[in-house]
Amino acid sequence: MSDIKIVAASIVNFLKQQLDSDALSADSRESVEVGVQCIETAFELTPDELSRGVDLLKLVRQGTGAAAPADRAEAERLKNEGNELMKAERYREALDKYTRAIEIDPQNPVYFCNRAASHFKLGDNLTAVADCTAALALQPNYGKAHGRLGIALTALERHAEARAAFARAAQLEPDNESYRQNLQAAEERLAARGGRSQLDLGGLLQNPALLNMATEMLSDPNMQNLISGLMTTTTQPAQGTTGMNALLEAGQALAQHMQSANPDLVERLRSQMRPPGPGGNQPPPSQ
Structure with missing residues (x-):
């Protein structure tokens, strides 16, 4: 079976999937049905050849990292369970829930940000920084991720970077008093050390x-x-x-x-x- 026939069969299968769903109007359904018949006839596709087409929708989702609606719902459920476990101070179990949510939907920055909080509570500050950085790579203007990054950096005594993170968090969420307080405290700690900490080139490269x-x-x-x-x-x-x-x-x-x-x-x-x-x-x- 040629590559061209595989592509044609895959398109036909995708169109048939849409016909089986309720997403199309009556007029659209008629147009799609005609398109299916035209492609099948033009490429002389047999039932066996149609069965060898690939799932285009699944292929696109894998390429973009987008989760299907049902998968997103499951990931959100796991995230919510993780939040409840955090409230109960069951941090290890919460971390597992967030990790499973990330495995299902790795494009959601909230899951990385929440997992960073559980890592911080478990004393794993470096991994908390990594998760905050992952969240910010997905959503650079995520105030909570900047704030949590500042907290983890503070625990690592990387105060200049923590100050930068708190400053950005306060800029994005000016009404959040805790960000302003943490920013002021970071500035005071740096002042106590002589106005600045030693320049951390490694930290800068991870900013x-x-x-x-x-x-x-x-x-x-x-x-x-x-x-x-x-x-x-x-x-x-x-x-x-x-x-x-x-x-x-x-x-x-x-x-x-x-x-x-x-x-x-x-x-x-x-x-x-x-x-x-x-x-x-x-x-x-x-x-």
């Missing part, structure tokens, strides 16, 4: 906001042209100061792009690189 901005920059045609030109300049012998000037111009263009794309993030990065200033003893941030 979801920085990763998102980098992705946007790399997809910008202007940035692609700039980087391409920079690569050409650096691989060819420079005449006088031409090579250095090109590097400086490229750096200025990148900095301007970053400032324009996310000024808040740029300011937070700058704050981590400033010289330490005077500070007194302050209480640790609340969690």
Whole structure:
């Protein structure tokens, strides 16, 4: 059986699935029935060949990671059970429920964010950070995920990153008092340490906001042209100061792009690189 016939048979099977459902109007059903007959006739499909077609809907869902409605309902049920277990302080069981929900519907950021809370309660702060980061990769403006990321980072004593996370959470949900309190506490802890913590390059590279901005920059045609030109300049012998000037111009263009794309993030990065200033003893941030 040729690949073309497999494709034709798969389309016919998909259309027949729609005819078996209640999703089509009477007029649409008639059009689809005609389409089925036309495809079967044009490609001379036999019943055996039709049985060898693939399930296109299932294939698309697997490719996009989208769960079927029934699966989404099951995942939501597991999430709700996990929430009740969290209230009962049965954190290990809650974690299992959230994990099963993620396995069914891995595109829902809420499940990752909730599982991060259970990891935190079990003392696994690094995995809590990973789950918050996964949630933010799916939904960058998820305030609760930023807030929980800040809590986990605080437990790991990565206070500069925690401050950035709380700042973003407070920006997204300005009425949430706990985010503002945690942000203030993080700033006080940093002040007590001399205004900043040691620059954590590993943490910066895992920062979801920085990763998102980098992705946007790399997809910008202007940035692609700039980087391409920079690569050409650096691989060819420079005449006088031409090579250095090109590097400086490229750096200025990148900095301007970053400032324009996310000024808040740029300011937070700058704050981590400033010289330490005077500070007194302050209480640790609340969690």
